[in-house]
Amino acid sequence: MFQLGKTIVSEDLIEKEFVCNLHACKGACCIEGEAGAPLTSVEIKTLEEIYPKVKPFLRPEGIAAIEIQGTHITSDLNEMETPLVEGKECVYVTFKDNGTASCGIEDAYNAGAVAFRKPISCHLYPVRVQEYSEFSAVNYHKWPICNDACSLGKELKVPVYKFVKEALIRKFGESWYLALEKIAAKV
Numbered sequence: 001m002f003q004l005g006k007t008i009v010s011e012d013l014i015e016k017e018f019v020c021n022l023h024a025c026k027g028a029c030c031i032e033g034e035a036g037a038p039l040t041s042v043e044i045k046t047l048e049e050i051y052p053k054v055k056p057f058l059r060p061e062g063i064a065a066i067e068i069q070g071t072h073i074t075s076d077l078n079e080m081e082t083p084l085v086e087g088k089e090c091v092y093v094t095f096k097d098n099g100t101a102s103c104g105i106e107d108a109y110n111a112g113a114v115a116f117r118k119p120i121s122c123h124l125y126p127v128r129v130q131e132y133s134e135f136s137a138v139n140y141h142k143w144p145i146c147n148d149a150c151s152l153g154k155e156l157k158v159p160v161y162k163f164v165k166e167a168l169i170r171k172f173g174e175s176w177y178l179a180l181e182k183i184a185a186k187v
Contacts, residue, residue, distance in 0.1 A: 003135075004179055007172065012140035013161040014184045017153030018126055020163075024148035027101025029125060031089040032145055036082030038121040039072050044080055047071040050105075050114045054092070057104040057111070062091040082119065092118075123167035126160060159184065 001008050039047070047054075051071050055063060062085055069083040069091070083091045092104045106118045117123060126146060130137040140160050142150075153163065161168065161180055169177045 002183060004183065005172075005176055006134070007136045007138050007176070009138045009180070010140055011187070013127065013138065013180075014159055014187050016140050016142075016150070016160050017156075017158055018140075018146070018149050018160045018163050019153040019156050019158050020146075021148040021152045022100050024152075025145055026099055027093075028145040029143070030093045030101040030103065030122075035075060036073065036084050036090050037119045039080040039082060039119055041080070043116075043119050044072045046116050047105075050108070050116055053113045054105050054108045057094065057107045057113070058092065059094055059104075061085045062093065062104065065091045120167065120171055124164055124171060127164050127168070129171065 001010055003009075048071050051066070055066075058066075065083055065085045071083075072080055073083045075081055085091055085093075089101070090103075094102045094104045094107060096102055103118050103122065105114070105116065108114045109117045121128070126141045126143070126149070128139050128141045130139070153160070161184060165177065168180070
């Protein structure tokens, strides 16, 4: 671990390699698991505002779940997250013709319907950020469903921090990312 501004960063972001391999996993991270994607308070407001524009991009099952649960939920651990369809996939999941999961929010973004790409926790994955009062912990999340992504990252020699560059800049800013690159160059 090393400190970078008000963040404590795991060396795994530099040392581990990762490139999503959607051909292999079919977007399992949006389907598997026991909870929805973590959301910030700003994202909650944004999802409420953009839902009418995102709704046409969603599956009927996702829309039905949102109509019952809302655009977000509070978990048993008092954390805000995206709701799930019958305890399974995220309500915002769509599927391509080949069965690969996609994000209806990002589909709306790519179509120019909304200016919000997707929750930062999704954009950052496999990086997870835990907020504390004095700092943010920035960690690599290892999940067996992403083994193919680890293999592809190793084959292409792409460290985690480079794979999620755009998301890290979105979350922490360009100067933070440039400082991370300088640290990585010394490793």
